[in-house]
Amino acid sequence: MPGDITLILPDGNERSLPEGSTGMTLAKAIARSVERDAVAVKVNGELWDLNRPLPERAKVSVITAGTAEGLAVLRHSTAHVLAQAVLALWPGTRFAIGPSIEDGFYYDFELPGGRHFSDNDLEVIEARMRQIVAEAQPFVREEHSIEEGLALFAGQPYKQEIIEGVAQRVGDEAITAEAGGADGTVTAYRNTDSFVDLCRGPHVPGTDRLAHFRLMRVAGAYWRGDEHRQQLQRIYGTAFESEKALTDHLRRLEEAERRDHRRLGAELDLFSFPSELGSGLAVFHPKGGLVRKIMEDYSRRRHEEAGYDFVNSPHITKAELFETSGHLEWFAEGMFPPMELDEGQKYYLKPMNCPFHILIFKGRQRSYRELPMRLFEFGTVYRYEKSGVIHGLTRVRGMTQDDAHIFCSRDQMTGELESLLSFVLDLLRDFGLDDFYLELSTKPEAKAVGSDEDWAEATEALRYVASAMSLELVMDEGGGSFYGPKISVQARDAIGRTWQMSTIQLDFQLPQRFALEYVGADNGRHRPIMIHRALFGSVERFFAVLVEHYGGAFPMWLAPLQVRVEPVRDDHESYAAEVGRALSAAGLRSEVETANEPLGARIRRSKLDKIPYILVVGDADVAAGTVGVNGRGDTTPARDVPLAEFLARAATEAMQPVRGPTA
């Protein structure tokens, strides 16, 4: 029909609509549910507002609220409502940027008179935001010249700085994302006569689309992320397409909080951070120490099977070693300051184990027949982490790495990396983690030693083995360490969070700095290459990840206490002790309680301790040689289970994972 435009839908079909039709017209034409959930429309790959007329033969798709792109629009729009509320409540506030982020959004402000937000302010702001939502204000797109933009945001230096950034065509995505057009214009969105915000858009049609949000917390954040610039007041919030999605999200956060290893570490008496020791320095209590021992023993066994040699090295060393290695040049800010002994001799706590293992390799002349040489150590290292970054067991100042250095020839490199990577993944799977992706970190811009050729070769080798694993591979440009690129294994835990676990680094530099050599089959001298690798990463961090992954409910083989025996009355205690001896004989870690409290109370305590099995024994059990089995997740306990039957079952369950060396 004349006066119609033709649009191309995502499935390739075409659709005619009257000229002047908008994303909203299209959504309406598709389905009532699409109309209801539409937040924006994608036009030739670009997100547009729903009320802009669509061009002829555009490829279009309607973006609905529940999708990733839809949520981003929703959250970004909610950030504008937040800004409007704050500006109304504190006139004179300067506002900076308010993007959507994973799981939510934030907005940065500078309040008049250097005022800062408190938690109570969040309630007040949220109430104001709900008022704005109730008013169903439209989001109206405006285009302005640079000059108009500067005038519009008079008295708003952060907005003006963004506009000037656009004017200078900095080409920075972060800037154009805030201000829009790279063609000498800026765009803004107006909600009311008094509130307009610089923004590229798109936005939902009106504030009434934004019912399901929550302000989360306040924080400080530097303008432009630069610690030398103004510190702003940031408010974090989140928004979802439905009340259910929002409450689900909040529930997930609560679940994460319940699993927090710092909380569980105290509740289950696993470890603590005595303030007498200093920040980032942990002590492991008997139960945590036992879990840790099991982890380490298992790791040792696996390394033994995989052909590693076990070595040990001291915690401190003369400065010379770290001068040679380059650590003092490149890693000094991560090291504790030196202590001076013996007439000015400087000693450092070690931040890494590699130089020590190198000295072991270098201890005598090496033959190609000895390669690959794999030196393993649970090496305790100390790093001076800035005070603000320390976090539970995942970021500490003293930690033990399951560290090894593999010395091999260039010919052996790829093969070593391949078997290493499957070794890593097998080990992580044994600990119950099975959802991984790989990250490849390349040469850092500023801090790196070695030629570009070496870096390129090393990076390529890592890329090759990483892509052979048929796992998702993401790039981390410039994220390598100073001596080489690395692959890190990222694992997703039981509630979907990702953790950086193992790292594998390829290194041509340290062998050179230490002038490492081996004698080849050709009787010539050759330089080995080194692979640095830690599978747990640090034992402390891995421990923390396991605590959170399992929510403190360790599987049988890791559980510090596997079975607790509860006599019903005190005249059942001798039978309970007999059961306890049978459990010990079967190699199970058990404990027998006395009947000095009501049974319900004792059961409750064991449940809170997350013990895998509680065995209740009473008259019937004494008579029949049975036990009542109350498993950790059970709602109803089993009665009259023959002791032998339970022993067999529990012993099987408690066995270490047996995967064996990779064929």
Place this chain on the structure above:
RNA sequence: GCCCGGGUAGCUCAGUGGUAGAGCAGCGCACUCGUAAUGCGCAGGUCAGGGGUUCAAAUCCCCUCUCGGGCUCCA
């Protein structure tokens, strides 16, 4: 390191200038009980540490330590 907010009994927390409190945990006594909290009693604190203001400070001010949330950086 920087910003904001905390630190009161082992733990979770009340307590806004006038004699330090509760619940749980701990200890003692009684209760002897079949699957998530038996009762009574006792003990437990340099209110993180130091300095200051005040007749008087857990409370107000300053410094330090430490924890949390972020920012900037990493196993």
